[in-house]
Amino acid sequence: MTPTITAFERSPDRGKGLARDMRVRWALEEAGQPYEVRLVSFSAMKEPAHRALHPFGQIPTYEEGDLALFESGSIVFHIAERHAGLLPDDANARARAITWMFASVNTIEPPILDLQTAKFQEGDKPWAEQRLPLVLDRIRHRLGDLSVRLGDAEWLDGAFSAGDLMMIGVLLRLRASGLLDEYPNLAAYVARGEARPAYKRAFAAQLAVFTSQAQVG
Numbered sequence: 001m002t003p004t005i006t007a008f009e010r011s012p013d014r015g016k017g018l019a020r021d022m023r024v025r026w027a028l029e030e031a032g033q034p035y036e037v038r039l040v041s042f043s044a045m046k047e048p049a050h051r052a053l054h055p056f057g058q059i060p061t062y063e064e065g066d067l068a069l070f071e072s073g074s075i076v077f078h079i080a081e082r083h084a085g086l087l088p089d090d091a092n093a094r095a096r097a098i099t100w101m102f103a104s105v106n107t108i109e110p111p112i113l114d115l116q117t118a119k120f121q122e123g124d125k126p127w128a129e130q131r132l133p134l135v136l137d138r139i140r141h142r143l144g145d146l147s148v149r150l151g152d153a154e155w156l157d158g159a160f161s162a163g164d165l166m167m168i169g170v171l172l173r174l175r176a177s178g179l180l181d182e183y184p185n186l187a188a189y190v191a192r193g194e195a196r197p198a199y200k201r202a203f204a205a206q207l208a209v210f211t212s213q214a215q216v217g
Ligand code: GTB
Pocket: 011, 012, 013, 014, 018, 019, 020, 021, 042, 045, 057, 058, 059, 060, 070, 071, 072, 073
């Protein structure tokens, strides 16, 4: 059964890969699975029909038969469990790949999200200038440790896995800040992810939502 995912009708980044449906699209492309996309507006996301799928009124969601999921990490995990190519067969290697999935959303992503909050929601507060360096330091602390662990390796633990997909999806949020470039091996790691054919197909599909609207409008 072909799954349906939800994505922004009008993404603030104009479909440049930052909204979290990108992770789901990328996983489906890596798995070679076709999928359909239902575009939702910001207001529709908060309506009961969408909240039945996503209690927090957000994207992405994933529907497949009578299964409905939310949370990009959980959706990627579901795809990785059911299709080859995103999780190793060896039980220990699989557990380590899943550990990296959790690390991406639980350890690396929170300070990165804090930077968005500090810049966009709190940027006009009188204390914003004092807080920003603290937020940046917390990100650098995590990136430094991640950079040491990755070292010269291509991927985080052996072959490319859902752990890398999630980690790269999270790190991509930092590109505009320039922070990633302070860690050349992490910047190269993210670039390797973006160079994967499955990533490129997912990116093109997300971008096409915006470009088709721009042509119409
Ligand atoms: N933990 C959830 C997950 O991983 O799925 C978080 C889901 C989430 O934050 N969804 C966002 C959303 O629906 C879109 S991805 N926001 C609307 C709302 O909350 O009302 C976050 C996002 C949005 C836009 C950009 N951008 O354009 O740069 C980047 C990331």
